[in-house]
Amino acid sequence: MKIKQVVMRQLKLDLLYPFVTSFGKQYDREFILIEAISDEGISGWAECVAMVDPFYNEETVKTSWHLLEDFLIPTLLQNEIEHPDEISEKLFSHIRGNYMAKAALEGAIWDLYAKKQKASLASLLGGTKKKIDVGVSIGIKDSIDSTLEVIQARLQDGYKRFKLKIKPGWDIELIDKVRKAYPDIPLMADANSAYTLEEMDRLKALDDYNLMMIEQPLAYNDIIVHAELQPKLKTPICLDESIHSLADARNAIKLGSCKIINIKIGRVGGLTESRKIHDLCQEHGIPLWCGGMLESGIGRAHNIAITSLPNFTLPGDTAASSLYWTEDIIEPEVTVENGTITVPDAPGIGYEPSLEKIAKYTMYTKTYK
Numbered sequence: 616m617k618i619k620q621v622v623m624r625q626l627k628l629d630l631l632y633p634f635v636t637s638f639g640k641q642y643d644r645e646f647i648l649i650e651a652i653s654d655e656g657i658s659g660w661a662e663c664v665a666m667v668d669p670f671y672n673e674e675t676v677k678t679s680w681h682l683l684e685d686f687l688i689p690t691l692l693q694n695e696i697e698h699p700d701e702i703s704e705k706l707f708s709h710i711r712g713n714y715m716a717k718a719a720l721e722g723a724i725w726d727l728y729a730k731k732q733k734a735s736l737a738s739l740l741g742g743t744k745k746k747i748d749v750g751v752s753i754g755i756k757d758s759i760d761s762t763l764e765v766i767q768a769r770l771q772d773g774y775k776r777f778k779l780k781i782k783p784g785w786d787i788e789l790i791d792k793v794r795k796a797y798p799d800i801p802l803m804a805d806a807n808s809a810y811t812l813e814e815m816d817r818l819k820a821l822d823d824y825n826l827m828m829i830e831q832p833l834a835y836n837d838i839i840v841h842a843e844l845q846p847k848l849k850t851p852i853c854l855d856e857s858i859h860s861l862a863d864a865r866n867a868i869k870l871g872s873c874k875i876i877n878i879k880i881g882r883v884g885g886l887t888e889s890r891k892i893h894d895l896c897q898e899h900g901i902p903l904w905c906g907g908m909l910e911s912g913i914g915r916a917h918n919i920a921i922t923s924l925p926n927f928t929l930p931g932d933t934a935a936s937s938l939y940w941t942e943d944i945i946e947p948e949v950t951v952e953n954g955t956i957t958v959p960d961a962p963g964i965g966y967e968p969s970l971e972k973i974a975k976y977t978m979y980t981k982t983y984k
């Protein structure tokens with residue numbers, strides 16, 4: 616497979632509602648869209664999930680652009696590959712870190728490869744599910760009452776799992792009131808590393824509410840502290856920020872740092888690495904779900920494809936396009952019915968990027984040959 620050219624576009628989409636986490640408030644989503652074009656003129660698409668600020672992880676839109684422009688795209692253009700697995704295993708293996716930048720280019724090649732094979736991306740990755748279960752991630756709100764209103768609306772939409780962002784002070788009372796209002800809903804909390812072991816009392820208090828899991832309570836870069844915490848809680852710990860690779864997943868499982876893992880394709884360097892983590896977790900009885908990074912439809916489509924693998928047994932964060940954007944940049948948009956998304960079987964990502972809508976939200980474009 617020979618790549619003739621790569622187009623990088625920087626887009627900005629306004630969020631319908633600001634998204635607040637323990638690390639900040641976000642009003643819009645700036646991101647890099649990658650289009651890789653083969654010598655026969657087929658386009659593969661993916662998006663880079665790095666944010667403008669280095670608050671979720673260390674990568675940013677600008678660091679990703681730099682890595683893509685100066686290292687990753689030139690390496691890809693100079694080498695011919697037979698299969699997308701070679702990208703992480705050979706082409707990019709000498710470049711450290713920068714997983715979101717690597718995953719973006721690899722993802723575009725996976726879509727292109729699948730389109731060439733006239734197969735869906737989901738099927739080529741080993742996906743078996745025709746429909747995937749989805750949940751929602753609910754940011755920090757001004758009041759508990761407004762959180763309850765959002766839960767009620769999403770419950771009516773059919774979502775299958777409710778994730779609330781928490782931080783010290785926006786935690787025990789919130790979970791208590793939500794549990795009293797909804798004793799049986801599948802409920803979980805995501806701390807985005809807002810706690811330390813000093814706050815054990817708060818974490819212990821959350822242990823009494825039958826949460827499905829608590830996501831990344833402690834430091835983003837410390838699986839040892841999570842291994843200390845997990846045996847002290849009944850609630851399963853799910854790691855997000857701490858897992859960047861197959862090796863990280865293996866270490867976390869060995870140490871007992873978590874009982875569940877959230878896979879984000881960008882955070883682990885791509886679809887090939889995601890599939891390897893999937894297989895390892897399946898062998899060890901560690902359930903998975905697919906996390907979200909406020910993606911446009913293109914990233915959302917990649918998430919749907921990986922979620923079709925059998926060990927993604929828990930509902931993920933890939934909600935409908937209409938919860939994020941006034942209009943999405945793919946056709947059709949991602950829709951949720953009875954809490955499920957139907958995995959498309961059209962070639963590649965299975966949704967058509969709308970060139971017209973993409974142009975409308977593009978701030979900057981550059982082509983590499």
Ligand SMILES: O=C(O)CCC(=O)c1ccccc1C(=O)O
Binds near residue numbers: 910
């Ligand atoms: O709806 C989504 O895309 C997931 C939202 C979400 O929880 C999130 C959004 C941005 C950065 C980190 C996270 C997270 O899962 O920790």
Ligand SMILES: [Mg+2]
Binds near residue numbers: 805830856
């Ligand atoms: Mg998270």
